[in-house]
Amino acid sequence: MKYFKKLLTSAALLAMSSLTVQADEFRLGLITPPPHIWTKAAEAFGAELAEASDGAHSLSVFPARQLGNEAEMLQQLQTGALDMAFMTVAEVSNRAPELGAFYAPYLANDIGHAGRILRSDSAKSMLEPLPGQVGVVGLGYGMAGLRQIVSRGDVSSAADLAGKKLRITPFAPILDFYNAVGAAPTPMPLPSVYDALANGQVDAIDMDAELIWVLKYYDHADTIVQSDHMMFPMVGLVSAKVWAGMSEDDRAMISDLMTKHVDSTIDSYVAKEAGWLEQIAGTGKTYTKVDASFFGNAIDEWNAIWSQKTSSLDALRATAADTE
Template structure:
């Protein structure tokens, strides 16, 4: 009888555990702005597959690329209410809400994609993520990026004076707006998927862009002058809604955090691996290339730092870490 009772209790406990596990099963929704063929989007899909497998099929992730759920500002609002579970967001959108993140866009903070990836893997960068729960109600689980920023234009840009009056497409956030305003350009915020047509019809004269997007979205078909400047990195952050995070068990939190971190690392290493080949491919195109360094932008950098040195107090710590990583 005792054995039977023990077996009965064990069976009940197992059944209860199974019901509990099933009750926690979720189909998460993950939004991002990049098109399906972009590395952010393909790694989001890979994250979905990994999480489904590692949760024993209990959890799934539906990925919505290409702004299907709205622009980043709209997705942040959805994340804050819990209507959206997860996202891969540009740090640009976060910096609009937490100015300290604007420090990551300091002109010539890093020398290239390898240096950028090393800084984003550092403890100094990780400390910024700790600001997110209290400031914006999101949990940041790690960084990704795209390549360094360049300027593709319909007419030559060979000096800082050539920026004056140019309508230049930017991602809508303050640090990059302030940088291009300091060059004399007229920054024009615009969604990524509208850029090709805007170049084609003359709505914009130039765009701030990375090698990868120039090639994938064929922007070079509509603008044949490229300023290779590598003047800023462009980080991304993987986030979970704070409201959703609070509902998860500690086991699910750990599973999501480690799995997403793995795929964000794939984004970092992926752009490191692609950068040189993409630059070589671009140099083979029928476009005119000019190269620039920090001295080219000297006046604009002085003006930018006068503003953002005060807005983003953690800039100095990031500079010190970036310098340490150069050695």
């Protein structure tokens, strides 16, 4: 309740004018394809919103970058041109660097532990500055699976990634990590990844198990490294301008329902991650499971860089220790 009150105050301060007309239809954007867990959660949120409001509100979901990439959608949220989004914390961290702490290598021991970290009070408190910093209201976290490595060539140590073009999500924490590894991190949008791996435009990719399996990225790979080296959070966002124009009842309803459905993705990944990894291991590709020692000094280098960029790292590590 304390956090909710802070959201109301912060969003109100950002309002350009006093809005008196409540939009009946909201638009929500995502980069994930229609079958993805995040997209399904967004659709379930929309269905429950319509039911809870007795049809007064509806939600149109636009998956697969129909409204632009995440940077473009974030700009739309800031102006109020887009109402809502389920967005990677990665993109938001480009505007709010404190959130980069979530990507500390091996912050989470496993997928279940990642979920407990995201559900912690310390994680939730990191959303409080977003209205003022970014122009969005963060209502809760979801996630994708832990990060793995898929390579066209043999990978028996991190040294085998040296100089290799490795596809990443374009944000600073993972760029710094793979620079420390010695790879050539190559930002690339999700729809381009399959063909890029097939034609050798990239040598390897950083990806979660769901998409490695569902989108068949293993087709053009020789090696899958189950490294589980980073968590990959998602956040449910509402435009602060749109939020400021809502009634208190609508804010409460949308907050409850969006938080519920974003959070549901955590349970989905906890339940399904092991099955996806088992299926990937059965594809006949070289499959290796490694731990933090695989990356040598790269983790220490990342920690040295990010201890200077965010003050949240120690608090989040303490939370991780408390939730083991």
